[in-house]
Amino acid sequence: MTANGYVNLPGEGESYWAVGAKGTIKGPRVYELENPPGWEIPLHVHDNEDEVHYYLEGSVTVTCGEETFKAEAGSLAFLPKGVPHALSFDESSPGRWLWISPTNRDELFREAGVPTSRPEPAEEDLDMERIIGIFEKNGMRFLEGGDH
Numbered sequence: 001m002t003a004n005g006y007v008n009l010p011g012e013g014e015s016y017w018a019v020g021a022k023g024t025i026k027g028p029r030v031y032e033l034e035n036p037p038g039w040e041i042p043l044h045v046h047d048n049e050d051e052v053h054y055y056l057e058g059s060v061t062v063t064c065g066e067e068t069f070k071a072e073a074g075s076l077a078f079l080p081k082g083v084p085h086a087l088s089f090d091e092s093s094p095g096r097w098l099w100i101s102p103t104n105r106d107e108l109f110r111e112a113g114v115p116t117s118r119p120e121p122a123e124e125d126l127d128m129e130r131i132i133g134i135f136e137k138n139g140m141r142f143l144e145g146g147d148h
Contacts, residue, residue: 014106016113017120019131023109031099031109032056039095041087043143044135049102051079053087058095061088084143108138 013024021035
C-alpha cells in the first residue's frame with residue numbers, strides 16, 4: 001500500500017457545527033476550531049491522553065490545574081492528561097485554533113456535530129445530554145455542568 005500526501009487549503013476539510021463552534025478535520029489527529037467571541041469550554045479532564053492547542057487567532061484564557069494563562073495568536077498550550085482544564089475566549093474577537101490530539105477524533109466530530117452544509121443549530125436545539133455523552137465516550141469528563 002502506498003501512502004499519498006495531501007494539502008488541505010484554508011477552508012478545506014470535513015467541517016461540522018459543534019456546540020457553537022465550527023470544527024474541521026484538517027488531517028490525521030489535527031482539528032481546526034473556529035469559535036465566536038466569548039465562547040467557552042467548561043472545566044473537563046482527559047484521563048488517557050495529553051492535549052495540545054495552537055492558537056491562530058484571538059485570545060483565550062486557559063485554566064490548567066491551579067494555574068491560569070493568557071494565550072494569543074502564536075501561543076501553544078500543553079494540557080497534560082489527568083489535569084482539569086478549561087478555555088474562555090475573549091469577548092472582543094473570534095478564536096481560531098488547532099487541537100492536536102494523539103487520538104483520532106474524527107468520529108467525535110461526526111457524531112457530536114452537524115455537517116456545515118446544513119444550518120448551524122440554535123443553542124436551544126442542542127441536545128447537550130447526548131453531546132456530553134459522546135464526549136465522555138471519547139475520554140473527556142466534564143467536571144462542572146455541561147454548558148458551553
